[in-house]
Amino acid sequence: MGARRRKQRGQSLVEFAISSTVLLLLAMGLIDLSRAFYYSVALQGAAREGARHAAWFNTPLRQNLYLKDSEIITTVQQALTGAGFSSAQVTFIPTAGCLAPTDSNTANDKPYPQSAYPPTPGNVYVYACYTNPGSGVSTGSNLVAPGDNSWRLGDINVAVLMNFQLITPFIQGIFGNSIDLAYNEHFTIQGKP
Numbered sequence: 091m092g093a094r095r096r097k098q099r100g101q102s103l104v105e106f107a108i109s110s111t112v113l114l115l116l117a118m119g120l121i122d123l124s125r126a127f128y129y130s131v132a133l134q135g136a137a138r139e140g141a142r143h144a145a146w147f148n149t150p151l152r153q154n155l156y157l158k159d160s161e162i163i164t165t166v167q168q169a170l171t172g173a174g175f176s177s178a179q180v181t182f183i184p185t186a187g188c189l190a191p192t193d194s195n196t197a198n199d200k201p202y203p204q205s206a207y208p209p210t211p212g213n214v215y216v217y218a219c220y221t222n223p224g225s226g227v228s229t230g231s232n233l234v235a236p237g238d239n240s241w242r243l244g245d246i247n248v249a250v251l252m253n254f255q256l257i258t259p260f261i262q263g264i265f266g267n268s269i270d271l272a273y274n275e276h277f278t279i280q281g282k283p
Contacts, residue, residue, distance in 0.1 A: 118258035126254055126271065132173035133214070133250045134273040140166040140216065140248040147242075147280035154242075154279060158235045159184060159218060162248055166216050180214045185230030188219035189249055198228070198247050200272045211255035211268045219247040223279075242281025249274035 143165040144157050155161075163182035170180055188198045189206055198219045208215050221228040223244040252271045256262045 115260055118260050122256050122258050122261045125257070126269070129173065129252060129254055130271055130273070132170060132175075133252055133271055134275075136166045136169035137248045137250040137273045137275040139169040140218075140250070141246050141275040141277040144218070144246045144248070145277035145279045147239075147282070149282060152239050152282065153235065153237060154239070154281065155235050157220065157241060157246065157279060158232050160233075161235070162218050163216055166214075166248070166250060170214065175214060179212060180216060181208070182216045182218075185217065188221075188228045188230050188247070189217040197276070198249075199274055200249070202249065202251060202272055204270070207251050207270045207272075208253045211253045214250060214252045217249040217251070219245070219249070221245040221247075239281045241279045242283070244279040245276055246279055247274055247276045 140162045144154075144162050146154070146156050148155050159182055163180070166182075167175070167177045167180045171177075183206075189202055191199060192201045192203050206215065206217070217230060218232070219228055219230060220232045220241070221244050222241055224240060250273050253268050254271050255268050256265060
């Protein structure tokens with residue numbers, strides 16, 4: 091009878107070792123997945139806030155006062171502060187044209203090329219695409235807000251790209267040290283005829 095109990099205890103120990111390994115791997119994956127989801131929600135909200143702020147129209151002055159790079163980056167930085175990002179980690183990248191997607195879609199939506207993402211994990215790059223409805227011309231930088239209502243019904247697209255650092259060694263072994271997260275939001279530039 092005593093030998094039988096020792097065998098059962100040994101069997102239980104082996105079963106526990108096998109099942110705890112699987113549970114540990116599952117827990118590590120859930121930690122990285124939950125962190126990625128948390129930052130994804132923060133990036134999406136920051137892109138939305140940046141585009142919404144830039145599209146706002148001041149009716150009494152009849153101007154789009156916030157349709158410029160400095161307003162967008164300030165808004166995105168403030169939105170990401172709550173997720174633990176410092177202003178130094180969030181950088182606006184001015185471009186001559188809009189950020190070109192790798193699948194050549196005309197809306198300048200993701201997927202974006204690898205070169206558009208920050209090389210350092212934990213950093214965020216912000217891009218803007220301003221489309222003037224009158225000329226149809228798009229630009230990736232606007233240093234000065236328009237002094238009139240000429241951008242009314244144009245499009246502002248704010249893209250927020252992050253190099254997300256994975257922290258669990260097992261998941262790093264599968265996906266590498268980091269993964270790229272990207273979100274963009276389009277807003278119609280407001281105005282009055």
